[in-house]
Structures are given as structure tokens and as C-alpha cells.
Amino acid sequence: MKYWDQLSEAYNRPLKGSLDKPLEKIIFIHLATSLPLPAERDHIRPRIDLIVFMINIQSKYSFKNVEASLSHMDAKFFLGKVCFLITGAGRVNHCSVEMNAVRKLGNLHCSPVIFCELDSEGIRLATAQRLLRILQICAGHVPGVSALFFSSLMKSSIDE
Amino acid sequence: MDKQDELLKEAEKLAKHMSLYQHDLAPAITSNIVCSKDAKEELLDECEAIWRQLEECQSKLTLLGTETLPDSGAQLSLLMMRVKALTAEYNQWQNLSPEVISTNSDVLVALGKEELQKVDHDLEMVLSTVQSKNKKLKEDITREQQWLDEQQQLVDALDVTHEEMKNQVVQFSEKRAFQELKSKMLKIRTYKEEILSALGAFLEEHFPLPEEDGNAKKKKKNPAEEPTVQLVTLHEILESLINKLMSTPHEPYLTISDSFWPPYVELLLRYGIALRHPEDPNRIRLEAFHQ
Numbered sequence: 001m002k003y004w005d006q007l008s009e010a011y012n013r014p015l016k017g018s019l020d021k022p023l024e025k026i027i028f029i030h031l032a033t034s035l036p037l038p039a040e041r042d043h044i045r046p047r048i049d050l051i052v053f054m055i056n057i058q059s060k061y062s063f064k065n066v067e068a069s070l071s072h073m074d075a076k077f078f079l080g081k082v083c084f085l086i087t088g089a090g091r092v093n094h095c096s097v098e099m100n101a102v103r104k105l106g107n108l109h110c111s112p113v114i115f116c117e118l119d120s121e122g123i124r125l126a127t128a129q130r131l132l133r134i135l136q137i138c139a140g141h142v143p144g145v146s147a148l149f150f151s152s153l154m155k156s157s158i159d160e
Numbered sequence: 161m162d163k164q165d166e167l168l169k170e171a172e173k174l175a176k177h178m179s180l181y182q183h184d185l186a187p188a189i190t191s192n193i194v195c196s197k198d199a200k201e202e203l204l205d206e207c208e209a210i211w212r213q214l215e216e217c218q219s220k221l222t223l224l225g226t227e228t229l230p231d232s233g234a235q236l237s238l239l240m241m242r243v244k245a246l247t248a249e250y251n252q253w254q255n256l257s258p259e260v261i262s263t264n265s266d267v268l269v270a271l272g273k274e275e276l277q278k279v280d281h282d283l284e285m286v287l288s289t290v291q292s293k294n295k296k297l298k299e300d301i302t303r304e305q306q307w308l309d310e311q312q313q314l315v316d317a318l319d320v321t322h323e324e325m326k327n328q329v330v331q332f333s334e335k336r337a338f339q340e341l342k343s344k345m346l347k348i349r350t351y352k353e354e355i356l357s358a359l360g361a362f363l364e365e366h367f368p369l370p371e372e373d374g375n376a377k378k379k380k381k382n383p384a385e386e387p388t389v390q391l392v393t394l395h396e397i398l399e400s401l402i403n404k405l406m407s408t409p410h411e412p413y414l415t416i417s418d419s420f421w422p423p424y425v426e427l428l429l430r431y432g433i434a435l436r437h438p439e440d441p442n443r444i445r446l447e448a449f450h451q
């Protein structure tokens with residue numbers, strides 16, 4: 001859980017001071033350990049623009065949990081509104097999950113895979129800014145670029 | 161037309177400000193123009209119309225309900241969905257005709273100002289980045305210059321030392337060197353002779369040949385035995401082993417002949433002075449002490 005906190009803290013930092021006060025309140029980060037989300041809160045839940053699945057590849061449980069959660073997802077989210085954030089890849093000797101399996105998961109769900117080392121503050125901040133940019137696109141705040149177009153663009157650049 | 165002229169003047173003022181390479185951010189563009197109520201109302205009406213459209217779309221989306229991926233052929237169905245969605249998006253872009261943001265000049269002026277302020281802000285950021293880079297480069301140059309000066313000082317000091325040593329060097333004479341080598345060789349030779357004679361004396365004193373009377377007794381016991389060969393001294397055995405090792409280091413083994421007294425051979429082997437051939441027990445060599 002501390003990884004999520006670290007990322008949230010880094011994620012919110014670019015917003016502070018860089019956006020106008022009313023805009024600051026628009027971005028919500030909802031943390032969940034697994035899916036599905038409780039149905040009784042559906043009516044008060046705001047629109048979800050981006051889902052980030054965080055996988056710590058030093059833990060097999062983390063990978064299995066994400067795999068299980070994916071089956072509860074609405075298929076429309078896979079049209080550019082999902083991405084996988086992989087942590088712990090820096091220490092290869094501690095990895096419990098094969099890198100190939102992670103890439104396969106991303107490929108299967110047509111979603112981008114982002115790697116991030118949470119131990120480094122610089123990388124943490126850069127990843128938060130990347131996610132923020134993806135979120136802006138997914139929420140439709142970048143004119144002329146849709147989530148689907150952006151994910152297709154990312155996929156084609158990876159394939160090349 | 162006046163408003164456009166005013167906007168151009170504002171732009172010129174902004175450009176002048178930016179060319180001054182100031183580090184502080186550009187001042188906010190203030191203007192005497194007050195946006196008319198009509199312009200504001202027009203914009204609000206447009207926004208409300210767009211918002212209504214959005215709400216309609218949102219309600220349609222919520223009615224659609226969730227659709228999870230099938231267990232088998234998930235990737236195929238997902239790719240099909242993507243194809244459909246991309247095709248729809250493509251058609252949407254194809255049918256879309258560019259629209260003018262607003263025909264109201266007040267709105268356009270305000271937007272122009274906002275855009276200019278954005279550009280100004282971005283350029284200020286670029287400027288500060290470039291300035292910090294320049295500062296860093298200047299520091300690097302200073303440091304490199306300092307390092308270069310230090311290296312130059314070092315080279316100068318070494319040159320001075322080199323010159324001093326050049327003056328001190330005595331002219332080298334080949335003849336003198338040859339004479340020195342000759343005298344060294346003579347010294348070594350005499351030293352070698354001394355050592356060998358000392359070794360000979362030591363061995364003669366402590367390791368003499370077996371006495372003749374001992375042999376005579378043996379002969380009396382075995383009258384049928386043939387006369388024994390002339391035995392060599394331990395000194396001679398050692399000398400032949402040394403010579404063999406030095407002359408043919410690749411083949412240092414010596415065959416044990418009848419002239420070698422067996423107790424002496426045993427003595428050399430037991431105390432690690434000589435080594436037996438791993439395959440032929442009748443051959444021995446001197447231990448390579450010099451290596």
C-alpha cells in the first residue's frame with residue numbers, strides 16, 4: 001500500500017500550484033486493492049477516466065490479483081482507458097513474475113505497460129507526470145486526441 | 161478593426177518585454193477593453209448547449225451497462241471492438257467540418273490575449289532553462305580551465321626536472337659498461353668456484369666413499385660375485401645432476417648406474433634433493449631449487 005501512497009503523493013505534486021484552484025478539485029485518485037468495486041456506491045461514484053493496474057513483480061500475489069480483477073472490468077475501458085504500471089523491475093534477482101508474462105498481459109488487453117522504480121523520487125515524479133498526461137487525454141482535455149487514438153499510437157510505437 | 165489594432169499593439173508590447181531577457185514572468189496583459197455582456201451571454205449559451213449534449217451522451221452511456229471480456233478469445237473480441245471504435249472515430253473526424261470558435265470579436269480578442277500569455281509563459285520557462293544551462297556551462301568551463309592550469313603547472317614542473325636531470329647525466333660509455341659486466345662475471349665465477357670447492361670439501365669430509373675393507377669382506381662372502389665397478393663420490397653424483405639440469409633443463413633426468421652407491425642415491429631421494437622419474441625408477445633428477 002505504501003507504493004500507492006508514494007505514487008499518489010508524487011502524482012498530486014505536479015497539480016499543486018500548476019493548475020488553477022477550481023481545476024485542482026477535478027482530479028480524484030481512487031485506490032482499490034482489487035475489483036469489482038462495491039455496487040452500493042455506484043450512484044455517488046464519479047466518472048472513471050483511467051484505470052491504472054499496479055503490479056509489483058516481486059510478488060506473485062500482486063500479479064494474480066490484477067489478473068483476477070481484469071475479468072470484472074467493463075470491456076470499453078480497454079479502448080485506451082487502462083494501463084499497467086510495473087514496479088520492482090530494477091532488482092532482477094528479486095523478481096517473482098516473468099517480464100514476458102507482464103508484457104503478454106499488456107498485449108492481450110491492448111493496453112500500455114509503464115515501468116516505474118518507486119525507490120527513486122525522480123522516476124516517481126516523472127511517472128506521475130506521465131500518468132497525469134495520459135489522464136488528461138483519457139478525460140478528453142486534449143483537443144483532437146482521444147484515449148483510443150492515443151493508446152493505438154503508443155501500441156504502434158512499441159511495435160515498431 | 162480598432163480592437164484588432166489594439167491586440168497587435170499588445171502583442172508588440174509583449175514581444176518587446178520578452179526580448180529584454182528578463183528573468184521574472186511577464187506582467188499580465190491588461191486592457192481597457194471590457195467584454196460586453198452580449199459576448200459573455202453568447203459564450204454561456206454555447207457552453208450550455210454543449211453541456212446538454214454531453215449529458216445526453218453520458219445518460220446513453222450509463223444505459224449501455226457493463227460488458228466484460230469473454231474468457232476465450234478475449235484478445236480477438238477486444239481487437240474487434242477496437243476496430244469498430246477506431247472506424248467510428250475515423251468517420252467522425254471525416255464528417256467533422258472545422259468550426260470557428262466564435263464570431264464575436266470580443267471573445268476572439270480575449271482568446272488571443274490568453275494564447276499570447278501562454279506563449280509568453282512558455283518562452284519565459286524556456287529562457288530560464290537556457291539561462292540555468294548557460295550558468296552550468298560557465299561553471300564547467302571555469303572548472304575545466306582551472307584543471308587545465310593545474311595540468312600546465314605540472315607539465316612545467318616536470319620540464320624543469322627533466323632539464324635538471326639532463327644536466328646531471330654523465331655521458332654513458334659502452335666500453336665502461338662492458339668492463340663492468342666483465343668484472344661482475346669474474347666475481348660470479350670466483351664465487352661459484354669457492355662454493356663448489358666448499359661443497360666438495362664438505363662432502364669429502366662427511367660423505368666419503370665406502371671403505372675398501374668392507375668390500376673385501378663382501379668378496380670373501382661371495383667369491384662367485386664379479387668384481388664391483390668403481391663407485392663415484394657423492395660430490396660427483398651431485399655435480400653430474402647439476403650439470404644435467406643446467407645443460408638440458410627440458411630433459412634433466414640421469415640414469416642411475418652401478419657406479420652410484422645405492423645408500424647415497426637413497427639419501428638424495430629421501431631428503432628431497434633428488435626426485436625419481438614418475439615412470440622409470442632407474443632415473444633421477446635434481447630438485448629445481450633455482451626456480
